[in-house]
Every structure is written in structure tokens, then in C-alpha cells.
Amino acid sequence: MSLPDPLITISPDYLSGAPVFTGTRVPVRALFDYLEAGDSLNAFLTQFPGVSREHAVAVIKLAAKTVTLGEGGSKAA
Template sequence: MRKQETELFTPAEAAVLSRLSLKAVNNAIDKKTVTARRTRAGRLLDEPALVYLSLERQLAGDTTPEFRRRLFAEIAAEPRRRVVSVGALKVDIGESRREVMERLKQLRRAERLVTVNPEIMGGNPVFRGTRVPVHQVAELLAKGETVERLCEDYPRVSEEMIRLAPIYAAAHPLRGRPRKQPWHGWKPVATWSIPIRDLK
């Protein structure tokens, strides 16, 4: 019988799935509250770590670091249990697991709606069948633009695509500095000055 391969997640994906900040996820890894696997791709987390991180969102201020490490160890030891015990305390992890799995479904759906092709928009992620950059839509939503307005502005992009854009953008942040535009550094062809009094 073949052993099922464990799915692993980047810290950015873990932050989206657990609803913690990326800084909090990296902090949990750095303090060894959760165990990350080190690979060529970087530090990766498994499903028990995601369930624990989802719980940490609720427990961080009320528990000690030692308790949190023991809680993660219990979750990792038997990841399918609904209730884990740490000393005399029993913790129900079923709801946290359901939340993580629901967010994972949304993330996987968002990933299916997005394509990355070096020939389209310079390799930036765009919605499948369009040239609309996912990160641009997520940024517009973060600035307060409404889903309805974006549907009007981008008729080839569905409402579902727009709603899932922030999840995809957070899980797959753009890397590096923004690319320079081809005209960057060009000297203007012509310049002229207009006196302020003529602008009235």
C-alpha cells in the first residue's frame, strides 16, 4: 500500500489558511512553536501546523509558549483527533480544522481560476482567459473598491474571481521589486514652461 504524500504549505499560504498574519506565522516557526520542514523551496508547514495556527489566533494571549508547544505536539501526534488533551485541559480542534479546510477549498479554487504565463502580462498572475492581473484586483478591493464596480470595470472577470483575488494574492505574494517600465530613464522629447498667470 502506497503512503499518501503530505501536502505542505508556504508560510504565506499558512497565514491565509489560518487567518493569522504572515509575521505571526513566521514568529511561530522561529520560536519553534510549530515545526516547519526545510526544503529548497523554503520553510513548509503541514496540515496539523495549520490547525494549530488557527487555534493560536484564539489562544495566543491566554496561554504560555510552553503550553502552545505542547498543544502543537498533541495535534501533530494524532492529527485526525477532534479533541486533544494538554494536561488537564481538553481542546476541541474540530472547528479550527473545518475553518482551515474551508479556506483551503477557497484557495485551491482561486488557484484554478488564475494562470501564470510569461507571454501574458510579463508573467504576472492573471485570471484565466483574461489579461486582468489578480494582484491589481486584490489591491483595488483593499483600497475600498466594491465587487460590483470591479465587475463593471472588468466584464470578463466573474464575481467569484474578484472575491477570491485577495486570498490568491495573499497566498502568492509578488516577489522582488516592481519591474522597471521600458521608458524608465528616457529623456523627454520636449519640455515647455507655462507661467502660472496663464493657468487662470
């Protein structure tokens, strides 16, 4: 399965502009809420079957890359 480009959509037409997984109405925040609460990725995917594992993992990697860009001036490849 190919991933959408972009991975995340922000539009006033979807959840009042909250970032969502592209192609869905699932807020990206829901994924991080699940993980922060100690729930597994599988629990999130079960609750939101419209999001593929590959899409969720790609968003997690994007978030990690975005966060680490500011650390010590190093950039992820």
C-alpha cells in the same frame, strides 16, 4: 457558470508573467488593489467585465485560504 481550473494563470505570455485571472488578461493584483483602496467588488467587476463575480470570489477565497494556512499550524478544509 463553471470556474476555470486553475483559477489563476502565470505565464510569460501574459503581462510579463504577472498572475492573471485564467481566461483573461486581467491581473489578479488589480482585484486586490481595488479592495485595498476601499472600492467594492462591484466596482472592480464593472471595470473588468471579463471577470465573473464567481471567479473573483473564488480567487479571494483562495487567497484567504493560502494566507491562513500558516496561522498556528491549522489548515483550512
